[in-house]
Amino acid sequence: MDFQLSEHQEMLKSTVREFVAKECPRQMVRKWDEEHVFPKEVFDKLKKLGLMGVIIPTEYGGMGGNIMDYTVIVEELARSSFWGLASYFNAVTMYGADMILHCGNEEQKKHYLPKLAKGELLFAYGITEPDSGSDAAAARTMATEQGDNFVLNGTKMFITLADKADYTITLARTDKNAPKHKGLSLFIVDTKSKGYSAKPLKKMGGFTDTTCEVVYDNVVVPRSNVLGGPEAVNFGWQLLISTLETEHLEVAANSLGYAQATFDDALAYAKERKAFGQTIGKFQAISHMLAEMAVDLHLARLCVYQLACLRDANKPCFQEACMAKLTATECWTNMAHRAMQIFGGYSLMYDYDIQRSLRDSYILLIGGGTRQIQKNMIAKSLGL
Numbered sequence: 001m002d003f004q005l006s007e008h009q010e011m012l013k014s015t016v017r018e019f020v021a022k023e024c025p026r027q028m029v030r031k032w033d034e035e036h037v038f039p040k041e042v043f044d045k046l047k048k049l050g051l052m053g054v055i056i057p058t059e060y061g062g063m064g065g066n067i068m069d070y071t072v073i074v075e076e077l078a079r080s081s082f083w084g085l086a087s088y089f090n091a092v093t094m095y096g097a098d099m100i101l102h103c104g105n106e107e108q109k110k111h112y113l114p115k116l117a118k119g120e121l122l123f124a125y126g127i128t129e130p131d132s133g134s135d136a137a138a139a140r141t142m143a144t145e146q147g148d149n150f151v152l153n154g155t156k157m158f159i160t161l162a163d164k165a166d167y168t169i170t171l172a173r174t175d176k177n178a179p180k181h182k183g184l185s186l187f188i189v190d191t192k193s194k195g196y197s198a199k200p201l202k203k204m205g206g207f208t209d210t211t212c213e214v215v216y217d218n219v220v221v222p223r224s225n226v227l228g229g230p231e232a233v234n235f236g237w238q239l240l241i242s243t244l245e246t247e248h249l250e251v252a253a254n255s256l257g258y259a260q261a262t263f264d265d266a267l268a269y270a271k272e273r274k275a276f277g278q279t280i281g282k283f284q285a286i287s288h289m290l291a292e293m294a295v296d297l298h299l300a301r302l303c304v305y306q307l308a309c310l311r312d313a314n315k316p317c318f319q320e321a322c323m324a325k326l327t328a329t330e331c332w333t334n335m336a337h338r339a340m341q342i343f344g345g346y347s348l349m350y351d352y353d354i355q356r357s358l359r360d361s362y363i364l365l366i367g368g369g370t371r372q373i374q375k376n377m378i379a380k381s382l383g384l
């Protein structure tokens with residue numbers, strides 16, 4: 001398998017790198033994090049680069065790119081260490097474009113994809129509930145048929161950008177008598193609907209996006225907004241599983257970019273900070289730590305790029321998706337833990353970026369499926 005980036009991918013990489021250097025300087029990223037602010041104007045400038053439609057086919061107004069193109073962009077965006085930028089980008093490209101492209105019917109693709117390609121719509125992904133995270137199919141949110149509509153009642157938990165999104169893709173039970181995985185459907189819920197409310201929760205990281213509790217109080221959703229069309233009623237779980245590999249890739253590619261940023265910072269610091277008359281990188285304890293960090297990063301990148309290649313080749317890759325999610329998210333958290341040691345006392349200071357990296361890294365370790373769940377799925381794929 002050849003992981004050499006194409007000329008086009010190199011161009012995408014340098015476009016994003018230049019954008020980040022100009023629009024997201026580190027002192028501003030730090031300030032936005034401290035003030036819990038997402039600078040909309042920066043995101044508007046990113047939209048103008050035309051990257052929002054990266055995976056959307058040209059007939060729907062997109063770039064017609066592949067998953068590797070997407071991966072290269074996300075890795076570079078995350079390398080800015082600016083949480084909100086990659087998060088908003090994913091709200092358009094993954095929870096919007098990828099879900100509609102792979103699960104939507106033709107009418108839904110024609111309606112949503114051209115707007116998503118311009119970055120005009122934000123989507124949230126409403127799966128987790130207060131009583132069901134890892135066990136997502138145990139969702140209790142109910143969708144009851146009423147003529148040409150469904151009426152949704154229930155609560156979702158930890159939903160990224162659910163208060164900012166135009167639509168929240170919502171997993172709800174449409175047949176309470178069917179076996180657990182069979183009576184579920186996905187709905188494209190307009191967040192302006194009466195009875196929909198999203199309340200941001202206080203959290204320890206990811207300050208430049210929001211994580212919400214969402215309440216559905218008799219929210220009326222037209223039958224035409226069943227993701228995949230009316231014939232997809234009760235097939236929501238199967239649709240969701242079909243997108244899991246790309247969702248894992250998204251989390252892994254983000255983690256890779258953030259881990260790279262943390263590594264870059266730690267390496268630069270080790271070459272500059274002096275103790276006992278020499279730079280700390282000369283101490284074997286520190287240099288070995290950096291060597292291990294470089295190895296972890298390399299392994300994570302191989303896992304992520306291999307997964308992107310397998311997805312682009314339409315090859316089965318469920319096991320590789322779980323491995324990439326596990327490897328890249330652990331890589332970032334472990335990277336941040338070691339960088340904390342390299343930066344010593346400064347690592348805890350808000351004027352430095354390492355504490356932010358550590359705080360943010362835990363989100364991707366848990367979001368999209370914990371390490372225990374990834375290991376369960378890998379073990380299952382081994383026939384255990």
Ligand SMILES: Cc1cc2nc3c(=O)[nH]c(=O)nc-3n(C[C@H](O)[C@H](O)[C@H](O)COP(=O)(O)OP(=O)(O)OC[C@H]3O[C@@H](n4cnc5c(N)ncnc54)[C@H](O)[C@@H]3O)c2cc1C
Pocket residue numbers: 124125126127128131132133134135157158159160161203206211363366367368369370371372373376
């Ligand atoms: C900041 C943030 C953003 C998020 N964004 C979204 C979003 O946009 N949309 C969305 O739908 N969800 C989102 N989530 C939810 C996230 O996907 C869940 O938190 C995650 O899947 C874990 O679910 P839980 O928190 O309910 O933990 P639980 O499922 O209660 O798990 C608790 C612990 O038990 C372990 N455990 C559970 N079952 C097993 C098992 N079978 N074997 C071994 N161990 C097990 C888990 O690994 C974990 O250690 C977000 C979460 C966070 C923190």
